[in-house]
Amino acid sequence: MTRDLEEAMAGSRRSLARTLTAIENRSITIQQALSVLGPVPQSQADTWQTLALTGAPGVGKSCLLDGLLTEWASQGLRIAVLAVDPSSPRTGGALLGDRVRMTVVDDEKLKQQIYLRSVATRKASGSVPVIVEDMTKILLSLGWERVVIETVGAGQSEVRCAALADRIVVVEGPARGDGIQAEKAGLLELADAVLVNKSDLPGAELHSDEIRESFELGIGTSPPVMLTSALHGDGIQEAANVLLNLSSSGRSTRARWRERLLAHHERKILESPKLDDLLLDLAKGSIHLDEALHLIGVLKDE
């Protein structure tokens, strides 16, 4: 494994990919990896290192990201993408299809500056598995300047990505309900920017106005709301420039720490070596849920 880490530092993509697999499979820990790779560079005060791109299934996250990556790579940035798709809760299998939309990884001039890795959620709940945090650290310590996390198609209350990313960009589309949808609590409240994609379709402008209005009713400064059409390339360049220098909305520090705490807790449970046995015992009815948490060690006696 040390050889893979050293070759990854020397620029081998194969070794980088193998290192990420080892992290994902828990065959090495992040501490072991970083002891060879060196520390994760600290982020500068107002630029982000990690950005989560999230939104409902089918709004065009992958296509849009392809356009953004093309812009950013053309400006000379080295960007890694962790594209998350769901695992089957029944079989554990997954179909990882985000690559289908990506043309930038095939561009002879730009492909050296982009690393795209598909990630399955595996056992984790929510739109981003917590192991992505460690995978991000590996990429940053290997000199990838920015890491974009494309989440599973996510619903209104899916805010786990807030635990893992410096900035959250929500992708919306037209015909996603009336003005009341924009007023509902949830994901949009944590957004540092909103992109209303498919601006070539009717209703996109109206929807972006509704989101903007909803933000203006709230406290503090409103995050940018932009119209894009990933299909026709409209608004992509502008969006890429705004997102690259996006500052944090600062509206949701508490909510972010809440998500981090929950993610950390979940990780402790999922990584417990006792988990499989405890699930069997629970299914048999031989222990209670509280007992299971005691045995894992996340719940202490009072």
Add this chain to the structure above:
Amino acid sequence: MSEPWRIVVAKPGLDGHDRGAKVVARALRDAGNEVIYTGLRRSAQQIVDTVRDEDARFLGLSSLSGAHQHLFPKVCDLLKEQGLNDVIVFGGGIIPEDDRSDLYACGIRAIFGPGTPTSEILEFIEQAAQTDNSGVGQDSTWHWNSSA
């Protein structure tokens, strides 16, 4: 629980038919694997880049265009050139019996024709994973004898 295999399913060349590739991808998914689908009309280089960046253990190539004798060996050569010798390659589509021995000689470990039950492909995956040196650039002479 052991970790799932990562498998790239790819459509090389000018060929718009991907029903077969999707059926295979779905069967592999339902067997608990992580399947990365490339989409249509990929070049050999694009496919090899994907296998490398995704750290795939298996690569499945699908061709119904008749260009398999050109495209499959090209993918195998590029894999070996990049040092991806341990990747296990299998193929499927409209591939006449007479063409298959050439493809096995390139290091492809199975060719599945129309009518192959998906369960046979899963059996192949299991057996190939347990066979020593079954990667595309490794020296095993083993290959799967398919039913169709």
